[in-house]
Amino acid sequence: MALNATRPAATLPPGIIGVHALPADHHDGPWDSIITPSGVKDRLLGTALLVLRHGRALGELNGAPHGLILLSGPPGTGKTTLCQGLAQKVALALAPRGATTFVEIDPHAFPSDMLGEGPRAIGRLFSDSLPELAARRPHTVVLVDEIEAMAVRRSTASFETNPVDVHRATDALLSGLDLLRRTCPQVLVLGTTNFAAAVDEAFLDRADLVLRLGLPDRPTVERILREALAEAAAVFPGLLAVALDDELIADLADRCTGLDGRRVRKLVLAAMGSHPELASDPGRLTGEHLRAAADAERAALAEARSR
Numbered sequence: 001m002a003l004n005a006t007r008p009a010a011t012l013p014p015g016i017i018g019v020h021a022l023p024a025d026h027h028d029g030p031w032d033s034i035i036t037p038s039g040v041k042d043r044l045l046g047t048a049l050l051v052l053r054h055g056r057a058l059g060e061l062n063g064a065p066h067g068l069i070l071l072s073g074p075p076g077t078g079k080t081t082l083c084q085g086l087a088q089k090v091a092l093a094l095a096p097r098g099a100t101t102f103v104e105i106d107p108h109a110f111p112s113d114m115l116g117e118g119p120r121a122i123g124r125l126f127s128d129s130l131p132e133l134a135a136r137r138p139h140t141v142v143l144v145d146e147i148e149a150m151a152v153r154r155s156t157a158s159f160e161t162n163p164v165d166v167h168r169a170t171d172a173l174l175s176g177l178d179l180l181r182r183t184c185p186q187v188l189v190l191g192t193t194n195f196a197a198a199v200d201e202a203f204l205d206r207a208d209l210v211l212r213l214g215l216p217d218r219p220t221v222e223r224i225l226r227e228a229l230a231e232a233a234a235v236f237p238g239l240l241a242v243a244l245d246d247e248l249i250a251d252l253a254d255r256c257t258g259l260d261g262r263r264v265r266k267l268v269l270a271a272m273g274s275h276p277e278l279a280s281d282p283g284r285l286t287g288e289h290l291r292a293a294a295d296a297e298r299a300a301l302a303e304a305r306s307r
C-alpha cells in the first residue's frame with residue numbers, strides 16, 4: 001500500500017474509521033483555516049510535540065503526561081478541524097525523525113446495549129488495535145471526535161436511564177488510556193466534545209491540556225467572512241468587487257457576531273442558495289443578498305434559542 005494512502009474503512013479494526021500517513025500535502029489547510037485567540041495554537045502544538053517527541057523520557061517522571069488533549073466548545077467552533085490540522089502540523093515538525101500515523105476513531109461504533117460487547121471492543125482497541133498501529137511509525141496521533149459518547153460521566157449517568165455498559169465503557173476507556181500510556185508513550189490522543197459537563201471527571205483529570213474554543217469574536221468573524229468571500233471570488237470572478245468591499249464586510253461582521261464559525265463561513269453559500277436564479281449564476285451575488293442571509297441566520301439563531 002502506498003505510504004500516504006488512506007485505508008478503506010472495510011479493512012480497518014472495529015471503531016477505527018481512518019488511518020492516514022502524515023505528513024501529506026493534502027492534509028495541509030485545516031490548521032491555518034481555523035482562527036484562534038493568540039496562544040491557543042502554540043499551546044496545542046507545544047503539548048503535542050512534548051508528548052510525541054519526549055513521551056518515553058517523560059514517562060519516567062512522577063507527573064508523567066497522559067498524552068491526552070481535549071478540545072471542548074459549542075458546535076461549529078473548529079474543534080475537529082483544528083485536531084486534524086494539529087496532526088499534520090506535528091507530523092511536519094517531527095518528519096526528520098520519521099512519519100506519523102493519524103488514526104480516527106468513531107466513539108459511536110461501540111454498542112452500549114450488547115451484553116458487554118462495547119466495553120470489550122474498547123478494551124481490544126487500546127490493548128491490540130492501537131498498539132499494532134503505533135508500532136508501524138515512530139509517532140501516532142489518535143483522534144476521538146465527540147468523545148462524550150465514550151467517556152460518559154459516571155457520577156451523573158444513572159443506572160436506570162443508562163445501560164450498565166455505558167458505565168463499563170467509561171471504565172474500559174480509562175484503563176485503555178492508562179495501558180496505552182504505559183505501552184506506547186509516543187501516542188497522542190486528541191478528544192473533542194460539545195459537552196465537557198457530560199465527560200467523565202477521571203477522563204478530564206487525565207488530560208494534559210483542556211482547551212475551550214468559544215464562539216468567534218467580531219474581528220474573527222470579519223476574518224472568516226473575508227476569507228470565505230475571497231474563496232468564492234476565486235471560483236466566481238463576478239464576486240471580486242463584493243469580496244473587496246471593506247464596508248460591506250464590516251457590516252456583515254456586525255450582523256454575524258454571535259454565530260458560530262461554521263455558520264459564518266457558510267454565509268456566502270447560504271446567500272447563493274437563497275434564490276434559484278442566484279444559484280444558477282452565483283457571480284450575481286450582491287451585498288444585499290449577503291445582508292439578507294446574515295439577518296436570516298441571526299433570526300434562526302434567536303428562534304432556536306427561544307425554543
Ligand SMILES: Nc1ncnc2c1ncn2[C@@H]1O[C@H](COP(=O)(O)OP(=O)(O)OP(=O)(O)O)[C@@H](O)[C@H]1O
Pocket residue numbers: 033034035036073074075076077078079080081082192193194216220224260261262263265
Ligand atoms: N475559529 C474559526 N476560524 C475559522 N473557521 C472556523 C472557525 N470555527 C469554525 N470554522 C469553520 O467551521 C467549520 C466547521 O468546524 P468543525 O467541524 O471543526 O467544528 P466543530 O467544533 O468540530 O463542530 P462540532 O462540534 O459540530 O463537531 C470549519 O471547517 C471552518 O470552516
Ligand SMILES: [Mg+2]
Pocket residue numbers: 079080081145192
Ligand atoms: Mg466536530
